[in-house]
Amino acid sequence: xxxxxxxxxxxxxxxxxxxxxxxxxxxxxxxxxxxxxxxxxxxxxxxxxxxxxx
Numbered sequence: 796x797x798x799x800x801x802x803x804x805x806x807x808x809x810x811x812x813x814x815x816x817x818x819x820x821x822x823x824x825x826x827x828x829x830x831x832x833x834x835x836x837x838x839x840x841x842x843x844x845x846x847x848x849x
Contacts, residue, residue, distance in 0.1 A: 799848070802841055810834055 813834040820827040 799845070802844065806837065806841055810837060813837075 813830055817827050817830050817834070820830065
């Protein structure tokens with residue numbers, strides 16, 4: 796079971812590293828688009844879970 800603490804912990808590690816990887820990948824590449832959408836989806840998921848918990 797994923798707790799709110801785990802969401803913050805994994806988000807703290809995964810989101811900045813994904814953003815760093817998008818900076819290193821060439822512009823317009825498929826990998827960059829996929830990684831950007833995955834990071835955005837993760838942020839939206841964390842925001843939705845946090846909003847629905849209150």
